[in-house]
Amino acid sequence: MNNSIKKSEGRLGVLIPGLGAVATTLIAGVEVLKKGLSLPVGSLSQMGTIRLGKRSEKRSPLIKDYVSLAGLDDLVFGGWDVYEDNVYEASVNAGVLAPDLLESIKPALEAIRPMKAVFDQTYVKNLAAANLKKGADKYAFAEALVQDIRDFKSERGCDRLVMIWCGSTEVYTEPADVHATVSAFEKGLRRSDPRISPSMIYAYAALKSGVPFANGAPNLTVDIPAMVEMAEANGLAISGKDLKTGQTMMKTILAPGLKARALGIKGWFSANMLGNRDGLVLSNPENFRTKEVSKLGVLEDILRPKENPALYGNLCHKTHISYYPPHGDNKESWDNIDIFGWLGYPMQIKINFLCRDSILAAPLVLDLILFTDLAQRAGMTGIQEWLSFYYKSPQVPEGRHPVNDIFRQLANLENTLRCMTGEGAVSAPVQAF
Amino acid sequence: MNNSIKKSEGRLGVLIPGLGAVATTLIAGVEVLKKGLSLPVGSLSQMGTIRLGKRSEKRSPLIKDYVSLAGLDDLVFGGWDVYEDNVYEASVNAGVLAPDLLESIKPALEAIRPMKAVFDQTYVKNLAAANLKKGADKYAFAEALVQDIRDFKSERGCDRLVMIWCGSTEVYTEPADVHATVSAFEKGLRRSDPRISPSMIYAYAALKSGVPFANGAPNLTVDIPAMVEMAEANGLAISGKDLKTGQTMMKTILAPGLKARALGIKGWFSANMLGNRDGLVLSNPENFRTKEVSKLGVLEDILRPKENPALYGNLCHKTHISYYPPHGDNKESWDNIDIFGWLGYPMQIKINFLCRDSILAAPLVLDLILFTDLAQRAGMTGIQEWLSFYYKSPQVPEGRHPVNDIFRQLANLENTLRCMTGEGAVSAPVQAF
């Protein structure tokens, strides 16, 4: 371990705006794991190995044994929600985990009650919120959140904190002058500028409180210059945006493979069925627009149509999400990919993914918590590009292109871990001749 | 270009045992391409780019501009087949390419008539062969092939030759003492040892004639010690086996992605429908067994169940091929993958690939021809592991494990090309901190 990285000691507080299906599945899961009853499948930080040295050396330790991560026993959860349900009740309503499993950890979950949320109906049209803060203006809301953070840390005896947004997708917005600098943003807070969304207020409060921030939804949130400025000024790690779970995960696995084989792609049609609260929120076209932009971007970087116009120049990429209550959290995607090969002959690939939204998302949230805390201890500030692996629409410094290819994202993540500890990066071998 | 690689000059003769759907689709396609009427989609050597230096340098030349490959105009095709049809007739029967397209290049295709083939009904049960060599024993067959090769080279004015097996899948066999050394093999030829298959006789004739050999089918062929010994002794490149086209290509794309995310896999069920002559051959259980072994092996290397027993230790992997004439060459695969995530919750992925067997295979054959010739000019002898990218069941030196992950295969291929020209290997970047 590199001497410059502070060891993980003491309790790590995890503050989550949005204690819905994803967050409660994470929290409940950690309780189950602490009892040794199951495995953190899907979490690279817990289950994954990292290869060191040459392949022939056969050194592949578990990542959690290789870098100093906070232990699951050290995590202390808290958060805000627009509903009053405690985490046990919210878990039951989410319908993700089996009732008897939740029953077995009921006391620990009941103990976590959401703090009153900052909410704005214009940003999330389809929810009827109840558990809300009151305040004179958006600046007052920010101050109230700062106070919440301070109280949580002292009351729960945390040594360090991480905040991760697990709330709803907000309506589509574009960066404007109010987001350009910290100063402009703070003026905007005071006059309750309508272009400042709730998630931005949470992010502001975190960064103001010295807490690093990760964004699980496709909202701008920390992907505006004001927040980048603030993160760098305060020496804090930030990352985003939009957890890469089902269909987009598949897309960023498959597209690199088709490109590797120099197969052309004429069209990619993606349909989704989602029946949980997230699906309800996204059934509003303005909220869906935010998600759509996030989902549509991934193929551009991978396929590079400008460099490969004959193969990818005319790609028609469509995506649609339908709110379909019968499936609940068991979201399902269906992709049709129109490819072409030798002499332009057409072929088709159909992918039907019967997945579970929160089951796929929870381990990503866990990894982001642990790796954000690691980055913080390693003194890595600002945008954490190496965590692109976890995001549909990775936040990158202005002027750079995001990497969406999941295999390049993984290599970047692993090489960053190797460098933290002084190991060299690993590349593919070459046949001797 | 590295000085040690001889430039591609003159005509490259391509000798193909098995002028069926795949070979004729390749040959016809090259004729179409020479007229500039279409694109060699699916051929990495023709359509692919290779990144050089750091990503920020934005140097990504086409591979065919980066290394000295034989041009399509320099290719001279010939081959053997158990049917007498010329390549035009065989193309029409294969039903892969559109009749009017074939009509436009008819004279060039008609000019290629198959030489009489070496055939053994015990190795391919379901074909009724007609255009066969006669001979006293298997050694006589080998000598006749050597003579065919010599005649072809001189008559067609070729400077160099490459042979690639595009014939049928032979029945399943395991390496035996007769395959252990060149000496034992030659004795076996003379006594017509039943364990020597036709494809081995072709390979022997090629290597004896100083011609490198690639194996597009899952038969052992050059994957026996005698042939490796012969290739090394004669300074020849060999590689195999079984072109990685449809379902297995998808498998080696998807499995690395699921593993990257630390998702578990409980079962992988693969069904296939195939209606061409290959399907007919594989409807015999003994021939299918050869293909099955080739198809089942790919997950082992990628998932490493011994290192990841909790995720992949109990994987049930099944594969089946049905002969289904209505689809002809338009083979179709259907995969069901039972994965599990956070706390072991099950999810399913279904993949339906409506592909075209020969359309996917032809560009792989082209690349193998060109890269085998390149390796030969670069003085790379013996097993060409860097060409694993093209094979379901890559041949590797004894004691080594094959790489099946298509992305690692591609990295190996590209790094080998880079090293041929003195460029350094490329690895993933690391976030500065």
Add this chain to the structure above:
Amino acid sequence: MNNSIKKSEGRLGVLIPGLGAVATTLIAGVEVLKKGLSLPVGSLSQMGTIRLGKRSEKRSPLIKDYVSLAGLDDLVFGGWDVYEDNVYEASVNAGVLAPDLLESIKPALEAIRPMKAVFDQTYVKNLAAANLKKGADKYAFAEALVQDIRDFKSERGCDRLVMIWCGSTEVYTEPADVHATVSAFEKGLRRSDPRISPSMIYAYAALKSGVPFANGAPNLTVDIPAMVEMAEANGLAISGKDLKTGQTMMKTILAPGLKARALGIKGWFSANMLGNRDGLVLSNPENFRTKEVSKLGVLEDILRPKENPALYGNLCHKTHISYYPPHGDNKESWDNIDIFGWLGYPMQIKINFLCRDSILAAPLVLDLILFTDLAQRAGMTGIQEWLSFYYKSPQVPEGRHPVNDIFRQLANLENTLRCMTGEGAVSAPVQAF
């Protein structure tokens, strides 16, 4: 043959508003069939048989041999379109039939040039129309169409006429007072009432000219009291609406089967990809609304949720159409059906239908032409319920429920044919005991 049915003699003129993909595929197909080059697959009137008497009698003549239908040689096609392309050009643009097939019948298709159309951009947002009639008001448009009909009949020497709407789906509208009576409708025409759509003007012109009318799109058109009144007063057959081709056809096959087995249905999710002009029109939400209403209605009649609340009372039925140009006319549907069985255990059915819009629709249009003409000769006036077999949203007299079960629709159609000829209706046999 019942004496009361006039025999089919002389030429039957077919007037089609909308010479797009469906209409041109029909017209070109009839030309191909007249040459004996192919078969009218999908046409019940041409390929189907009808069982007579008891099963043991084994009497099953072809329908076209059983009732007196106009022959394909007697059909004379004409129509209107908002584009100037003749039928050959429109067929090529539609991309449904193979170019060489169209080439073989080019002169016959080129001879059919569209008359100038009545069009209203507010009813079809996404088309840029060019070949349009001019007129002072909607009444003038109707008069111009009446003149077109008269001219067509005399110039082409037709004995009888049928009109069938194959134009675009118009935006969603509900019946209003202007549609309530012929008198109100005619007043509306004179003041160019915005609630009178172009398809209604065509229908009015047809009925005024003594021409029966069938409606292939989901617009109201003849499904308003004014048109029913006019049809009955003038002794004309009318029917509609919306040709039942791909997904809905499957739905009305499958739903009766699930109900037969007393299996419950919790949800039915239907996605569609369509890349032709129809898809473009439907990508406008107001036009899609018309189609959506038509598509959503079919399950109600079949499943009767009020009578079977435990099985179908909570069914969530969703349908979506995406405009996806890469597929052109090859529309594709994907259905997910969430069923439940014994003790409520859930199961799923997924149906992926790779179909062809116009290939499925053309034979339905042919049957509607021939059966509408038959009904007219048989003196059957007003709404032709027995043709429900062909429609997504069958038009029925006020106060009656449509039948959507395709098997009941077929039985009704066949029994109507049997009764026309004096045969008795057929029912299922009973085991003797």
Add this chain to the structure above:
Amino acid sequence: MNNSIKKSEGRLGVLIPGLGAVATTLIAGVEVLKKGLSLPVGSLSQMGTIRLGKRSEKRSPLIKDYVSLAGLDDLVFGGWDVYEDNVYEASVNAGVLAPDLLESIKPALEAIRPMKAVFDQTYVKNLAAANLKKGADKYAFAEALVQDIRDFKSERGCDRLVMIWCGSTEVYTEPADVHATVSAFEKGLRRSDPRISPSMIYAYAALKSGVPFANGAPNLTVDIPAMVEMAEANGLAISGKDLKTGQTMMKTILAPGLKARALGIKGWFSANMLGNRDGLVLSNPENFRTKEVSKLGVLEDILRPKENPALYGNLCHKTHISYYPPHGDNKESWDNIDIFGWLGYPMQIKINFLCRDSILAAPLVLDLILFTDLAQRAGMTGIQEWLSFYYKSPQVPEGRHPVNDIFRQLANLENTLRCMTGEGAVSAPVQAF
């Protein structure tokens, strides 16, 4: 109710050879239903309605209210199995129903212990049986079963009995002389003729004891002249064979629909994954052969290729079952149907059915029990063709063709019920004109 039908009074004993997944799911389900905790979904006799008179009369009583069926409270279950597990243990092992549901009815299930079975390894290769009868010859086995039946009836106080085969699929056999008459069969029993399978011995014992018999598997069993002779002589109802659950049910729904539309079919490919004990048994090729014959026959009757050679004359029908343990009882089918339409243009339908074997089968077994008992009370003897609705390969009198169209099967079933009560058969209405 027809006076000639005896009312259902007293207890109905249900004897089941094969207390595996299907039988235990039925028995457990009936216990749950008796507690009013769930619904018998999938059971036509319990959930289905029957229309009486004209549609406008709106008379549609529940079937169970319309004819006198045994009530669920009157059923008394017993049976034989090759394993010693009681029904509770067998239910848990089957893994079909949720553990907590089984827990709630544990005592009732534990009370049912299998009698020792008659078993013959040559008929079921892949099972290791343990709980077996011993006997000198097959006749002795038959006598032992007769004694079991007699004891069960008296000990459990049953008024009437029904036997239904829920055991494994036996290896493929064809009728021979030993099956031709009762006399030949009995001689065969005495010499332990190898062509007499265990299921035939059970059927013989039932018919000898005056108990009607239904056959849920594809074995011949009662579909041999000897058993028909015996059933008629003893005035007993028999029926078979092979419960029509997943893929074949779908096939007999869909094929009539495609034929209704005069669409052609070129190929139908059916793959299946099955992971329960039935799948294990069927992984033996000889056992699969029995199932294959049963599955392949259904299209012939529905499509009548001889009458419709242009549409169905060249249909290639393939079916395959793979043993795939990860899915357990959750069998899954995948169908590809190659259809063609107007001018022969090809289209494809893919159906993926994620079903549950025993959940689909259990209500069919219940209906067969109740309807067989009804037939018995109505004096209907011999082969019950009206129960074809429940079978993949319906048993019919020699010289007759089975009906496989599920809608015709349903109509036959309903009309038989109507006739039992003196109601007239129902047919489709005709449009008045």
